[in-house]
Amino acid sequence: xxxxxxNKKQRFKLQIAASTDNLQTIRDFIQRLAGEAHFDSEQIDxxxxxxxxxxxxxxxxxxxxxxxxxxxxxxxxxxxKMEIVVTDYGPGFDPEKLPEPDINHSMKNAKVGGLGIHLxxxxxxxxxxxxxxxxxxAVHLIKFKKPEKEQ
Amino acid sequence: xxxxxVKRLDKNDVSVLxxxxxxxxxxxxxxxxxxxxxxxxxxxxxxxxxKDLDYxxxxxxxxxxxxxxxxxxxxxxxxxxxxxxxxxxxFDLLGFPALFEIYNQEAExxxxx
Numbered sequence: 354x355x356x357x358x359x360n361k362k363q364r365f366k367l368q369i370a371a372s373t374d375n376l377q378t379i380r381d382f383i384q385r386l387a388g389e390a391h392f393d394s395e396q397i398d399x400x401x402x403x404x405x406x407x408x409x410x411x412x413x414x415x416x417x418x419x420x421x422x423x424x425x426x427x428x429x430x431x432x433x434k435m436e437i438v439v440t441d442y443g444p445g446f447d448p449e450k451l452p453e454p455d456i457n458h459s460m461k462n463a464k465v466g467g468l469g470i471h472l473x474x475x476x477x478x479x480x481x482x483x484x485x486x487x488x489x490x491a492v493h494l495i496k497f498k499k500p501e502k503e504q
Numbered sequence: 505x506x507x508x509x510v511k512r513l514d515k516n517d518v519s520v521l522x523x524x525x526x527x528x529x530x531x532x533x534x535x536x537x538x539x540x541x542x543x544x545x546x547x548x549x550x551x552x553x554x555k556d557l558d559y560x561x562x563x564x565x566x567x568x569x570x571x572x573x574x575x576x577x578x579x580x581x582x583x584x585x586x587x588x589x590x591x592x593x594x595f596d597l598l599g600f601p602a603l604f605e606i607y608n609q610e611a612e613x614x615x616x617x
Contacts, residue, residue, distance in 0.1 A: 402561060472597060
């Protein structure tokens, strides 16, 4: 049964108002999908955290808390990985120009947005930004499943 | 759906905060105002007991960074205790154990003041 499904790619899409009120719903949705896809509990936590951070950045920085705006969350699942694409339609930014947070030297001035991106990179296997100014900004978050023997 | 609450208990000159539930960008203003209230009242000796906290994102961590300098400049500290493994992992990823004292039990954190 599993072998037949091995190369099947599933796609899910969620469009949601850009409000922090929806973060819990977003995390619940992602956790449920990751659970059904048999990621382990630590990986499920990591994926939900990364998606929370990406959505929080879109709500705060791309839309300045304007809840009339929309965030698209697209999930691609296949036998060995989960890829989540979080897209906003606000002004873009240059991810290369974001300084690494230095909490040792400037705790007060560390930008929380920078912390979020730093966390995403720590908990996911791949993080890729697709910035098209005036059109859309997408963050691709990729997590590979652990090999079966490790689970 | 479980939200977020924060309770406060003063133990002599130390105030203990008990955040419970999910601390994210949506619920962080509640936690921020609990800390603000302490600082405004000159209560700079603070323990945060995480025993009932299920989740924290960088928005929650940012609050500690926003307050710690002012608290320490006034002779106080924010000490952390009773972190679950999943909450500790997030603190650890951002290097917080080097910046904050973290204890297993509240009594240990209280003793250090």
